[in-house]
Each structure stands twice: as structure tokens, then as C-alpha cells.
Amino acid sequence: MPAQTAKQEAMETIQRLPDTVDFEEIVYRLHVLNQIHQGLKDVEEGHFISSEELKREIEQW
Secondary structure (H helix, E strand, C coil): CCCCCHHHHHHHHHHCCCCCCCHHHHHHHHHHHHHHHHHHHHHHCCCCCCHHHHHHHHHCC
């Protein structure tokens, strides 16, 4: 099955929302969807840190 385009995925996301949804909620849902895709892209490209490294960073706060 071919990958969905961003437009197709956005449309499906909006379609799943109730008809009474307001614009603010639609924009929020699309923002979250975008952030998820950006996170997945970052992982694929190796742009992340390990749990251990994160723990060390937090301890330095």
C-alpha cells in the first residue's frame, strides 16, 4: 500500500473529528500530527539521544 500524502493524512484526521469541532481543535490536531511525523523523521535520521544521555542531562538541571 503506498504511503499517504500529508494532505490525505490531514484530511483523514479531520474527517475523524466530530462535526462540531472548532478551528482551534482542528489546528491543534494537525499540529500534533506534524510533530509526530517530525519526531519519526528525526529518529530515522539519527537525531535523538539515548535514555541514559537524557537522564544525565536532567541531573545537571
